[in-house]
Amino acid sequence: MRYLSTRGNAPAQSFCDILLGGLAPDGGLYLPESYPQITRAELDAWRSLSYAELAFAILSKFVDDIPPADLKAICDKTYTAAVYCNARPGDDAAEITPVHWLEPGRLGLLELSNGPTLAFKDMAMQLLGNLFEYVLEKRGEEINILGATSGDTGSAAEYAMRGKHGVRVFMLSPHGRMSAFQRAQMYSLQDANIYNIAVRGMFDEAQDIVKAVSNDHAFKAQYKIGAVNSINWGRVAAQIVYYFKGYFAATKSNDEQVAFCVPSGNFGNICAGHIARMMGLPVAKLILATNENDVLDEFFRTGVYRPRGTAETHTTSSPSMDISKASNFERFVFDLVGRDGAKVRELWAKVDAGTSFDISATPFFAKLSEFGFVSGRNDHAGRLATIRLAWEKYRTMIDTHTADGLKVALEQAPAGVPTLVLETALPAKFEETIREALNRAPERPAKLEGIEALPQRVEVMDPDVAAVKAFIVAHVGH
Numbered sequence: 413m414r415y416l417s418t419r420g421n422a423p424a425q426s427f428c429d430i431l432l433g434g435l436a437p438d439g440g441l442y443l444p445e446s447y448p449q450i451t452r453a454e455l456d457a458w459r460s461l462s463y464a465e466l467a468f469a470i471l472s473k474f475v476d477d478i479p480p481a482d483l484k485a486i487c488d489k490t491y492t493a494a495v496y497c498n499a500r501p502g503d504d505a506a507e508i509t510p511v512h513w514l515e516p517g518r519l520g521l522l523e524l525s526n527g528p529t530l531a532f533k534d535m536a537m538q539l540l541g542n543l544f545e546y547v548l549e550k551r552g553e554e555i556n557i558l559g560a561t562s563g564d565t566g567s568a569a570e571y572a573m574r575g576k577h578g579v580r581v582f583m584l585s586p587h588g589r590m591s592a593f594q595r596a597q598m599y600s601l602q603d604a605n606i607y608n609i610a611v612r613g614m615f616d617e618a619q620d621i622v623k624a625v626s627n628d629h630a631f632k633a634q635y636k637i638g639a640v641n642s643i644n645w646g647r648v649a650a651q652i653v654y655y656f657k658g659y660f661a662a663t664k665s666n667d668e669q670v671a672f673c674v675p676s677g678n679f680g681n682i683c684a685g686h687i688a689r690m691m692g693l694p695v696a697k698l699i700l701a702t703n704e705n706d707v708l709d710e711f712f713r714t715g716v717y718r719p720r721g722t723a724e725t726h727t728t729s730s731p732s733m734d735i736s737k738a739s740n741f742e743r744f745v746f747d748l749v750g751r752d753g754a755k756v757r758e759l760w761a762k763v764d765a766g767t768s769f770d771i772s773a774t775p776f777f778a779k780l781s782e783f784g785f786v787s788g789r790n791d792h793a794g795r796l797a798t799i800r801l802a803w804e805k806y807r808t809m810i811d812t813h814t815a816d817g818l819k820v821a822l823e824q825a826p827a828g829v830p831t832l833v834l835e836t837a838l839p840a841k842f843e844e845t846i847r848e849a850l851n852r853a854p855e856r857p858a859k860l861e862g863i864e865a866l867p868q869r870v871e872v873m874d875p876d877v878a879a880v881k882a883f884i885v886a887h888v889g890h
């Protein structure tokens with residue numbers, strides 16, 4: 413399998429070549445040159461596979477430069493019940509991503525948040541940790557991952573990379589601005605290859621430092637600076653697996669269809685659903701849910717893609733969906749415009765210049781529904797109401813992001829097929845809003861009781877690029 417850039421001007425690459433990198437050299441994102449098509453016989457055979465077996469079957473279609481026995485071992489090591497152990501009492505953690513039915517056979521949660529950091533990002537990031545270690549070892553290379561986080565991504569990356577050979581993580585976070593639980597999750601890690609840096613400032617200032625360091629090409633090359641952000645193809649590929657797993661859990665035969673509703677920010681999660689559907693998974697609808705940052709909902713309703721400025725980007729109670737533009741969206745648009753790199757270049761010339769594009773008057777607009785997409789949005793009041801509804805009607809506590817999904821699913825779920833809302837985090841991560849909605853503390857998996865009391869390891873710094881560089885140099889040591 414070769415990988416092409418969405419902007420059509422970069423040489424084709426193999427899976428391992430793009431695994432450790434970011435954007436293609438022409439500024440685009442990598443996608444497989446074609447989507448593997450799943451036969452009915454394969455789908456029938458896959459129905460009974462364990463999560464790890466299914467992951468191997470699917471990833472084998474996208475990876476041809478890792479020997480199958482090695483890829484199989486990586487999948488087996490990643491997808492274990494011991495790692496994904498935080499399922500609700502009564503749901504089967506051995507399934508890795510069990511379905512929790514709200515209305516049996518009709519409406520359910522696909523539990524994706526049972527990994528170590530209680531968010532769906534663990535599904536792909538844990539695999540990435542093992543793939544990175546494997547590929548770096550083969551190549552005799554190292555990587556120093558530099559990132560900025562306001563919560564979910566940074567902790568998922570740290571828990572995936574902790575103790576991995578050849579990998580160090582330098583993660584910047586805004587000092588004093590994460591919840592006590594989030595701080596404890598990240599800063600209590602004692603692994604020698606994990607460095608937490610709390611920056612005295614806002615998240616944006618931390619992110620600007622990451623950008624400044626990455627734009628220093630000499631420093632980046634000398635200190636082997638890399639990233640694990642949501643455009644990483646390995647993450648998207650790993651996420652395809654649970655759409656198949658959810659489909660099998662919600663149906664009895666491969667003649668049936670399923671709809672998925674996905675709480676969305678950077679379009680990484682739902683992009684994997686789109687690819688699963690393109691591979692031939694019987695998906696009735698892909699329902700995209702946003703919070704007040706509704707740039708994607710606006711696009712799917714109107715055909716206008718209008719990235720927002722900082723002033724128009726809201727801080728919400730589903731913070732992992734607070735985006736101004738959706739970094740994976742270009743992958744879908746490449747398919748939408750018939751894989752025409754020149755067309756993508758034309759559209760993203762506008763995006764990159766800070767303006768919008770409008771496809772409403774083109775034949776592409778009608779194609780949005782051919783690709784199965786519909787969308788909706790939620791806001792803080794709707795989030796509280798949906799958390800209450802789930803608790804009162806279904807005796808199920810859900811987090812704020814999943815609430816955005818459930819709200820939109822209740823409005824848009826097609827009749828006659830099961831709809832699965834992707835549960836992207838557990839309520840324990842968002843205690844404040846759960847208390848506001850339900851007047852009680854969220855349930856917390858037993859393993860995480862009392863983590864706030866563990867010793868923490870964090871370096872507090874001013875938002876200063878030179879100081880962060882010096883810290884990296886001191887700890888990389890060559």
Ligand SMILES: *Cc1c(COP(=O)(O)O)cnc(C)c1O
Pocket residue numbers: 531532533564565642675676677678679680681682732733813836837
């Ligand atoms: C990252 C995240 C999302 C958004 O996922 P995308 O792939 O960026 O669309 C939604 N919910 C939670 C809890 C997340 O951490």
